[in-house]
Amino acid sequence: MPATPIHSKPKSWLWGTLTSIRLTVFLLLILAAVAVIGTVVPQNQPLNQYVRRFGEVWGELLWRGGFTRVYFSLWFLGPISLLAVNILACVVHGLPRAVKRALKPLTVEAALTLPERGRVTWPAGVDPQPLVSATLSRELGHCRQETFQDQEIYFLERGRCRPVGPYLIHVALLLILAGGLIGKFWGVDGRLAIDQGEAAGAFQVGPRVEKPLNFQVRLDKFQVSFYEPGGSPKEFRSDLTFIKDGREISRATCRVNAPVSFGGLTFYQSSYGSQATGPVRLRVQQGDLSQTVELPYRRPVDLAGGEGKVWLMQVDGNHQGYGPAVLIAFQAGSDHPMAFWIFQNRPGLAKSPYHPGLVKQPGVYSFTVESIPFGYFSVFQVKRDPGVGWVYAGFLLFLPGLYLAFFRPVERWALVLAQTPQGKWQGRLLGASPRRREEFAARQERLLMELQRGIPS
Amino acid sequence: MISQIFGAIMLIYLLVAILFLMAELWSSSRLKGLARIMLWLGLGMHTGALLGRWWESYRLALGHSPGAAWADKLQLIIIQVPLSNFYESLIFFAWCLPALGLLAFRRYLQGYLGALVALLSTLLLAYASLGGVDSNIKPLMPALKSNWLLIHVMTAFLGYAAFALAFGTAILYLLQERRPRPSLPPLPLLDSLIYRTTVLGFLLLTLGIATGAVWAETAWGRYWSWDPKETWSLITWFIYAALLHARHLKGWHGRRIAWLAVLGFMAVLFTYFGVSFLLTGLHSYLT
Numbered sequence: 170m171p172a173t174p175i176h177s178k179p180k181s182w183l184w185g186t187l188t189s190i191r192l193t194v195f196l197l198l199i200l201a202a203v204a205v206i207g208t209v210v211p212q213n214q215p216l217n218q219y220v221r222r223f224g225e226v227w228g229e230l231l232w233r234g235g236f237t238r239v240y241f242s243l244w245f246l247g248p249i250s251l252l253a254v255n256i257l258a259c260v261v262h263g264l265p266r267a268v269k270r271a272l273k274p275l276t277v278e279a280a281l282t283l284p285e286r287g288r289v290t291w292p293a294g295v296d297p298q299p300l301v302s303a304t305l306s307r308e309l310g311h312c313r314q315e316t317f318q319d320q321e322i323y324f325l326e327r328g329r330c331r332p333v334g335p336y337l338i339h340v341a342l343l344l345i346l347a348g349g350l351i352g353k354f355w356g357v358d359g360r361l362a363i364d365q366g367e368a369a370g371a372f373q374v375g376p377r378v379e380k381p382l383n384f385q386v387r388l389d390k391f392q393v394s395f396y397e398p399g400g401s402p403k404e405f406r407s408d409l410t411f412i413k414d415g416r417e418i419s420r421a422t423c424r425v426n427a428p429v430s431f432g433g434l435t436f437y438q439s440s441y442g443s444q445a446t447g448p449v450r451l452r453v454q455q456g457d458l459s460q461t462v463e464l465p466y467r468r469p470v471d472l473a474g475g476e477g478k479v480w481l482m483q484v485d486g487n488h489q490g491y492g493p494a495v496l497i498a499f500q501a502g503s504d505h506p507m508a509f510w511i512f513q514n515r516p517g518l519a520k521s522p523y524h525p526g527l528v529k530q531p532g533v534y535s536f537t538v539e540s541i542p543f544g545y546f547s548v549f550q551v552k553r554d555p556g557v558g559w560v561y562a563g564f565l566l567f568l569p570g571l572y573l574a575f576f577r578p579v580e581r582w583a584l585v586l587a588q589t590p591q592g593k594w595q596g597r598l599l600g601a602s603p604r605r606r607e608e609f610a611a612r613q614e615r616l617l618m619e620l621q622r623g624i625p626s
Numbered sequence: 627m628i629s630q631i632f633g634a635i636m637l638i639y640l641l642v643a644i645l646f647l648m649a650e651l652w653s654s655s656r657l658k659g660l661a662r663i664m665l666w667l668g669l670g671m672h673t674g675a676l677l678g679r680w681w682e683s684y685r686l687a688l689g690h691s692p693g694a695a696w697a698d699k700l701q702l703i704i705i706q707v708p709l710s711n712f713y714e715s716l717i718f719f720a721w722c723l724p725a726l727g728l729l730a731f732r733r734y735l736q737g738y739l740g741a742l743v744a745l746l747s748t749l750l751l752a753y754a755s756l757g758g759v760d761s762n763i764k765p766l767m768p769a770l771k772s773n774w775l776l777i778h779v780m781t782a783f784l785g786y787a788a789f790a791l792a793f794g795t796a797i798l799y800l801l802q803e804r805r806p807r808p809s810l811p812p813l814p815l816l817d818s819l820i821y822r823t824t825v826l827g828f829l830l831l832t833l834g835i836a837t838g839a840v841w842a843e844t845a846w847g848r849y850w851s852w853d854p855k856e857t858w859s860l861i862t863w864f865i866y867a868a869l870l871h872a873r874h875l876k877g878w879h880g881r882r883i884a885w886l887a888v889l890g891f892m893a894v895l896f897t898y899f900g901v902s903f904l905l906t907g908l909h910s911y912l913t
């Protein structure tokens with residue numbers, strides 16, 4: 170197939186470049202290269218991570234060159250903006266012609282200029298018109314029929330709208346890019362952490378930057394459940410109440426994959442944790458000696474007997490599905506400290522060898538939990554993105570675009586019937602399908618065969 | 627139990643590949659017919675085994691939420707589609723190849739082409755069964771509990787499979803071009819089959835990426851996070867878009883298109899395996 174020139178008129182160098190597919194390929198290559206860097210270099214980490222991983226010189230270079238936030242750097246935004254201009258130029262350049270082409274039905278005159286694909290001659294006295302019209306409508310679908318210069322012409326065209334298809338695809342791409350930009354400039358994206366039982370009136374949009382809400386959200390309850398103890402998590406669930414001017418307006422449950430919207434913002438369950446709300450009480454046994462210690466958060470407490478000290482590192486309301494637990498660090502003398510979990514409701518776990526996590530208790534002591542005052546907190550992604558509609562519109566526009574571009578091949582057929590001076594009918598089959606030669610050829614063969622049926626040879 | 631059935635299906639596909647080759651070498655239409663029948667049999671068993679695993683994982687899930695109402699049960703059926711871990715993705719991929727092959731190649735699915743498709747499926751099933759991949763059914767983590775799982779993963783893997791077919795055809799094209807063999811399909815046919823499968827793959831991958839974006843938006847509030855898997859699927863998509871442009875606008879055919887199809891499939895492989903094993907991200911649950 171000859172290359173289809175997309176420029177036919179002479180035009181300026183700039184416009185020629187902007188509408189060229191060469192520029193597209195060039196930009197796509199750059200974008201691909203940058204994207205590869207983005208997947209190999211971990212993104213959005215602090216500088217020291219890169220220095221540790223790639224060394225002083227390279228780490229510094231990656232950081233300064235913008236390769237650690239590459240999708241927001243000029244390396245990426247530059248080519249992608251240019252690609253948007255490139256696509257826009259192509260649309261402006263080609264869409265009007267494609268629409269004009271799609272609006273213009275096949276005329277008899279145009280049909281007669283199609284290349285000839287075969288001939289059929291019927292014996293004198295046979296009127297082939299019933300056979301012809303039945304065969305054509307069976308094999309091709311509804312044909313138009315016109316009489317033109319003493320010839321009977323049956324013709325039809327399929328996929329007239331195909332040329333519009335690629336442009337729908339390109340407009341869809343532009344919509345998606347526009348949606349991305351709109352979200353970037355007019356959207357809001359932040360994080361909100363609420364303690365269970367508390368209400369929040371602002372959320373974080375950057376490091377130490379808060380944005381006020383014009384309402385309040387209260388976390389009534391947070392729950393995490395597991396398929397089975399020691400198994401994988403089943404559900405994270407936050408029960409929320411939205412409060413405006415002191416009045417409770419609505420309640421909602423926010424789960425992963427089931428966000429909640431209120432006041433123009435959407436809340437997505439993103440993570441959770443639990444924290445100590447007071448000192449944890451532990452029972453510590455050493456032989457027959459038993460004592461109770463109160464552990465404030467992260468402050469070392471010496472154990473009676475002087476054999477070591479302990480810290481409270483973490484509390485978890487439902488650790489791996491085994492219920493409330495604390496993470497304790499124990500240090501004997503100047504030994505290396507050791508950390509282990511103690512489960513409140515399952516003291517026996519400390520002795521069982523079959524369970525996940527670190528539970529082996531060190532030293533001469535044996536620990537059990539008396540009480541864990543704890544509270545959950547839940548973390549939400551808070552967002553408003555006016556660009557999402559544009560992106561989705563782009564996705565939807567892809568569908569008719571892809572359908573037209575790939576599944577509606579252009580096909581034109583004409584059957585020209587004329588009578589010879591001897592009174593015989595002769596049919597000439599004309600047609601073309603630039604994109605689907607294979608199917609076209611098969612159909613042509615079958616058509617000619619069908620038309621010849623009933624002709625004694 | 628069902629895992630053993632997959633082993634049997636693997637042997638059937640292997641047999642199909644051998645039968646197609648023998649039919650071609652001895653030009654025997656009897657063997658060819660037999661190979662086709664065995665292929666349909668393998669595909670039928672494969673479909674049944676997939677449905678069986680689906681049922682089993684639905685039953686297990688039902689055990690975790692007893693007393694579910696009718697609508698919840700329907701939802702459970704949808705989200706328990708066996709497409710949620712690496713093993714399940716492998717056996718679904720292996721199913722897509724003959725299924726799409728029959729759809730896209732029709733009667734050309736025979737001889738070397740048929741053997742190739744059957745062999746690719748055999749390899750995938752062999753990897754799933756013998757490669758030490760965990761075949762246990764696990765309960766779903768919260769992020770995967772979404773109706774979008776079904777359509778997203780199905781379109782993505784059907785797309786990968788269509789590209790695998792384009793790749794296989796491209797390899798045959800390159801072989802045939804280097805040293806013509808009458809037993810291989812003629813070049814123009816291979817060229818048009820590469821194109822047909824690429825178009826199919828492009829459509830499906832587009833759907834896969836778009837539904838993935840919609841899902842990410844409902845799960846995390848971000849339709850695009852530049853997660854490595856997302857990024858690599860986009861790179862893959864660009865390569866195939868380039869192939870289609872090259873063909874339609876520059877009139878590329880034959881060898882150059884075949885090489886692009888090979889390149890594109892390398893990107894598919896990296897998106898599927900490379901990202902899961904070498905890079906980490908949102909999709910790393912696959913490993």
Ligand code: HEM
Pocket residue numbers: 175187188189190191193252255256259263332335338339342574867870871874875
């Ligand atoms: C990432 C960006 C792009 C994508 C994904 C894309 C996608 C597509 C697709 C799927 C088609 C249909 C192909 C076919 O008919 O086989 C197409 C056709 C086309 N594209 Fe693009 N395109 C992109 C960028 C561009 C750009 C920047 C230009 C302008 C230079 C362009 C010009 C065209 C033209 C002229 C056609 C063919 C129209 C026809 O067949 O009548 N494309 N594009």
